Amino acid sequence: MLFVAGLFAVLLNYPLLAAFDHAGRVAGVPVLYLYVLLTWLLLIGITGWLVRGER
């Protein structure tokens, strides 16, 4: 789980973040906004899954 935390810390930081830091939009929503929220959701999902799996 420490690895997951580390991985997403990298995913949601510069310089990777900069890759999505542009003015484009997907379905009307800014790319950056979408990227951050979806990655975050993924992190929550993985955490929930890992925690469940350990039970």
Next chain:
Amino acid sequence: MPQLLVIAFSFGYLALLFGVAYAAERRSAARKSLVANPYVYALSMAVYCTAWAYYGSVGRAAHQGLGFVGIYLGPGLLAPAWWLVLRKIIRVCRQQRLTSIADFISARYGKSAALGALVTGVCVLGVVPYIALQIKAIASSFVVLTGGQEAGASGAALFAAGTLAVFTILFGVRSVEATERHEGVVLAVALESLVKLLAFLLLGAFVTFGLFGGFADVFDQAAAVPALRQLFTLKGTGTTGAEWLTLLVLSMSAVLLLPRQFQVAVVENVDENHLRKAMWLFPLYLLVINVFVLPIAFGGVLRLGGRGFDADTFVLALPLATGHSWLALLTYLGGLSAASSMIIVETIALSVMMSNHLLMPLLVRVPATRPEGQRRWFAYLGRIALTSRRLAVVLVLALAYGYYAGVGRQLPLVNTGLVSFAAVAQFLPAVLGGLYWKGGTRRGATLGLLAGFGVWFFTLVLPTLVGPGRLPVSVLSDGVGGLGWLRPGALFGLDGLDYLSHGLFWSWFFNVGLYVGLSLAWPPSALELRQADVFVDVFRRRSLAEEITGWQGSTPLPDVRALLLGFLGKRRTNQALRAFAERFPDALSFTSDQLTVNSSQPSPTEQSAPSKLTTDKEKLTSSPVHQFTTATTSPPHQLTANAADPRLLTYAEKLLAGTLGPASARLLLASVAGAEEISYDNVVGILKESQQLLEANRQLHKQRRQLQRLTDELRQAYDQLQVLDQQKDEFLYTVTHELRTPLTSIRALAEILADNPDLEVEERQHFQLTIGREAERLTRLISLVLDLEKFESGQASLVRTPLGLAEVVAEAVEAVAQLARERGTELRVDVSASLPSLPADRDRLMQVLINLLSNAIKAAVPGRPGRIAVLAWPAADALLLCVEDNGKGISLAEQHQIFDKFFQAQNQTMRKPEGSGLGLAITKKIVELHQGRIWVESAPEQGARFFVELPLAVPARAAAPFSPSFLP
């Protein structure tokens, strides 16, 4: 909206909270807890989202775009690590009865009272402005909603602070023992978290789908405004990587270390396993509450921009401006929830810290000078502890209100919060170091914290104090006292970082530097060493019994009892002592009814006199080390009726720590009971011992695993050997059997010749010839067996020379021609002389060919003329040879077995029709020695085709299994 209505709703809502809290406490008393489940736990953690999140996020988003998310993303990123970090903190706190972040740090570093006070001080200074912020949020939201004047704000703020103080005192500081959880508060906070989430989502949905046509529409309209389009990216808002990272890191530490987070996550934790759900529920909560922030912010700017609204108030102003006043009221209640829950929990935490770390350490020093009348003094202290907490609640709220009334009004929501985060972030080195590094010392932690806090104040607080009537602007531009390297925004000339990152960098730089440096420079004291062990190895100790007591020598039991009586009351004291007696039956040598404090018992002062005498005697007769061993061996005569076991002292200390904080409890026990603290050498000795025990245990485990593995390997090897042994037996058995057959003939014929001298010459010759043939057969058999043995042991070697296959085949055919003629078998050879030459051992290859040919001849069905063909052709990197017959064929089952030596051994009473049973086994060995393959295609009555594939080049590596014999 009418002021009265808003006030009525506010009070109605707060009354509801009171009701919920009251109900929860009732249920808790009846042991039907509403709080003991992971969902309430996760929701109560959402106290993290204050009014700052509620109003301020939108404000920040309206100016800086996505930057606000970092504060909520940080905790989300850290959440997967909670199982390691937060669970450890929870475990330590439960074991040590720690109830605040100040307790935690003070206890870890030798139960230092000074450190506890310092942490408390930092918390108060760092967090009071943050509380003021919440009051401000309530006040200004009230003003916005009622459309009143700024002047009305102060009144609302005062009301709010007062009501919350009453709530906090009623439900938060009811009991003096802080380890008793506040179920009422927790449930109320969880409910408030739910209210603020729903309110915010409702508003978000209203703005996004009511005022606009969905997410895409909001962003489309925003994109049309250049100022807003800039906010789509972090670049556009000027948010640098450093700033983003700072936000993440700050919020990560804040979610662990803020007094209120520590309170809900650690102190109010009922069950460590609730953490599992909270680890994803809490981040999910943060995610959900943030989805609508950006749309609301953009919506606010688009609809209300230019009308002079503060972006922090968009949340309320949007529904108001569009005429949805009920929605605005609901939103207001959500904001009230966010603010009040934060204030309540933060205040509880701070009040306990202030009482335990600022007041108590001073008070507990007093009775040392007045030994008589202790019990009354203790009881009095117990009451003071409670009262002081209540006073602290009022004091904190008063301070916060004062700050709000004085300086706070001008500050934007977000900045104050972040500065406050940075203050508690100063605890991070001491806390993490304390959890994972045994080398951290009190000196390092204290000075590190002090330095970090100083830098924090200089770089982050000082700039906010600049303004008319306060500090001159020159402090910022020219540095303090005109010294350029003392500019708060660019300390030591470090320029180019934003305000927050700069402050955090320097404060952590000094903090960590001093913490690590000083910890390494001076060795820890005995108590620090013990506490370090207790904290870092908390998961490795299964029971408290393994814990090292921090005391030595004997303290009169009545003194300890009086101490507990004073603070815990009769009922709790008796309960606690009985529980102790049950756990350590050997520690108290008297019966449990003697434990019970009844009124007929002589007063402590009367009893203490003789008991002191006995303990003095003991001190003279026994060395400290010996005293220590009594904890485990405890000869009964040493524990006279009134001497307290060191373990009892540790136990009592923990009980008191729950009430007074660890430092005060220790001071009290040390001064009142006159107990000696354990010496450095003893602690080191015991720690070493326990470490050695742990180490030995680990070694044993390791060795056991190794032994187990070895046993398994041995068993496998044994099984293999048994199989081999059985095969060997069978082989031997079959060999002897095969030898017996020709021997029988030879012996019988020889005896006949001997016994019948009158045989006819012709018959005699026939018998003699037969004897010769049988002897030859015997010889062949023996050499075959020896050959096979040689192959099997890997001692066979090849003498490879380039061979013409056609020539060898011709020679082999020549060798079996006699046999073929006898059986009337037709032999056809089709092997081209132009085949590439084969590197092979001539004699061995000959052996293979003769064997296959003679087998083919013998396979002939009686009564049908045998036909045999030998074919050869080149394949990729190899030559293929085929011996084909029209004999009786081989069944599929037998095809797998014929290459085994003495294949008939499987079916012991049935004999293989022809041959010794060794020929094909040896043939196969020879082919394999050439790195070739041999296989058969056949069906019963359909003849058989034996294929041999031999490589044209000798692969070097494939020679490996036989390599020793290949070497010249």
Next chain:
Amino acid sequence: MSTPAILLVDDEPTIVMSLEFLMRKSGYQVGIARNGTEALAALSQTPYDLVLLDVMMPDVDGYQVCRQLRQNPARAATKVIFLSAKSQPADVQKGYDAGADLYIPKPFSTRQLMQKVRELLGNE
């Protein structure tokens, strides 16, 4: 009393040859079977007085031959001597269990064999 008839059962021609010589020389009538099937056929036709029986044979083994022989009441008088290269106690026991009168491991002494043959036939 007519000349005793002896059946020789073995798949090794040389052994059969030497046994045949020995038996004829002692004046017995000799029948020969090269495998279990031939032996069973010969036994069902002719009431042999004695069978010299090999164990390991390509089709039906000696034990089976002996067992089937013992199930035929008309051949109750037929004696059986096993001559086998299988000489382990378990094999010998198996032979007696199948109903043999004697079990002689190979290689055997011809003099001893003739002695036993005479004994078995003389007891009749």
